[in-house]
Structures are given as C-alpha cells and as structure tokens.
Amino acid sequence: MSRIGRRPIPLPPKVEVHIEGQQISVKGPKGQLLRTLPPLIAVRQEDQKLLVSQVNESRPARQLHGLCRTLIANMVDGVSKGFERRLELVGVGYRASTQGNKLILNVGYSHPVEIPFPPGIQISVEGNNVIVVSGIDKELVGNTAARIRAVRPPEPYKGKGIRYLGEQIRLKAGKSGKGKK
Template identity: 90%
Template sequence: MSRIGKRPIALPAKVEVQIEGQQISVKGPKGELSRSLPPLIAVHQEAQTLKVSRVNESRPARQLHGLCRTLVANMVDGVSRGFERRLELVGVGYRASTQGNKLILNVGYSHPVEIPFPPGIQIVVEGNNVIVVSGIDKELVGNTSARIRAVRPPEPYKGKGIRYVGEQVRRKAGKSGKAKK
C-alpha cells in the first residue's frame, strides 16, 4: 500500500469539506478550491480527518493513490494557510514592478516584459528585486513562478537572472579558467 496514500489528512478548524461522488470541494478562511478525482480513488471524511483510499488494487489505482492524497492535502493547506514562492532578480539594472494586474520586468532586454496575473494569484514586489507570488492553489503558484523565472533564467557565468530565493546557481569558470566570486 502507498505510504503517502494511507496517511490521514487532518482538517484544521474553519475548513469545510464537501464530497459529492468524485468531486471534492474544500472551503476555508482563504478561499475555496474544488477538484475532480479519478474514479479509481475514493475519499471519506471521518470527524476531523479525510481518508483517501483505492477502489481496487489495479496498477493505475495504486499509481494514483499517493498523488490524489497529496492533491487533497495541498487543497486543505491552501485554503487554510496559502502558498508562497519568492523570486529574486540578480543583475545590474534588473527590476520589477506591478501595474494593475500585470507584472513588469526590466531584465536586460530592449523592452520591458509584461506578465499578466492569472486569477487567484497575488504578486507583490518588495524593493525592486524581490517578487512574492502567493495564492491558495499550489499548482498555480508554482506554474506562475516558473513562468516568471523562465523570462530570464540565471546564467552560469555571472549568475545574472531571475532565481528562487535560496536557489544555488552552479557557476562556471570563464575563458581564463579563474572563477570570480
């Protein structure tokens, strides 16, 4: 049995769950999320916990068991606490700002790059070079952060670009063979 799939999901206070067939809806203080689960997976609510189980022992059911448990746990965490990713801009003259529902990046191109916010995502710029992407849907927060990082990924010679806070960029030596730090 899946080690991840058999763990129960604890429901915090103020989080309500509705299960209608394969549709699960989670409502909490930060918002509401819903997801349709595959027919091979069943979710049961017992007091203040959720249990995710398989309908049968087929290979596809075993493959989906841990995944579906993690997706439901992320929904519960999202509506109670939310998720956040922080990115930093490294480079001379690199800066970010928000305008309406768009993020504007000046990262060394001849033009500013505009990225619209998807619904359900908040983007805040701290200073000129730290971008905070937050929301209740973990998948959407991660995808939005990856799209922002893909505008100018960190390069290995000088380390310039957009990176996650705390991300280690592997540096390469230049032509002379000496690594500058």
C-alpha cells in the first residue's frame, strides 16, 4: 500500500466535497474543481478528512493510489488557497505586458508573441520582467507557465530567456583559446 496514498487529506473550513461514484467535486472560496477517478480507486469522507483507498491489490491499483490522493489534495489546496508560478524575463529589451485576455511577450523575435489566457488562469505582469501565473488548478497553472517558458527558454551561454523565478541556469564556458594561433 502506498505511503502517500494512506495519508488522510484534511479539509479546511469552507471547503465542500461531493462524491458521486467515481466523480469527485471540490468546492471552496476560490472556485470549484471536478475530476473523474479511475475505477480502481475509492474515496470516502470521514468527519473533516478524505480517505483514498484501493479497490483491490492489483498492480495498476497500487500505481494509481498515491497519484489519486495527491491529485485530490491539490484540488483541495487549489480551491482554498490557489496556486501560482512566477517567471522572469532575462535579457536586454525583453519585456511582457497584458492586453485584454492575452499575454504579449517581446523576447528578441522580430514580432511580439501573443499567448491567450486559458479559462481559469489569471496572468499578471509585475514591472516589465516578472510574469505571475495563478489559478486553482495546479496542473493548468504549471502547463501554462511551461508554455510561456517554451517561447524563449534560457540559453546556456549568457542565460538570456524566460526562466522560473529562482531557477539556476548552468552556464557553459563558450569558446576558449581566444587569441591563440
């Protein structure tokens, strides 16, 4: 049995959970999330806790046990606190702005790159070079941040590009032997 899967999920106040068969709905102050669980996993509510268990001891059930528990815990955290990822633009002239429902990036291409906001995601720009992606669905927040980073990933020689805030880029030395014959 999974160590992670056995841990109960505490429900904070103002968070409601409805379980109908394999469908679980979590509603809180920030919004509502819905997920369909695999038939090998069962969820039940006791007091202010959710317990995730396997239907049988098959290998696929053991593989999904910890995963489903973590997905449900992320749903509970998302509707109560929310998630955010911060990205920073490093490079001369690199800047970001929002216009309506789009993020506009000027990152060294001949044209500005426009990225539309997915539903349920808020994107804001602090200064000209810090992008904040926030929302209640952890998976969607992470995927959106990864799509923004993929526009201009950090390059290994000068470190210019879009990176996660606090991400360490290992720089390469470049050409050596300058001036030798």
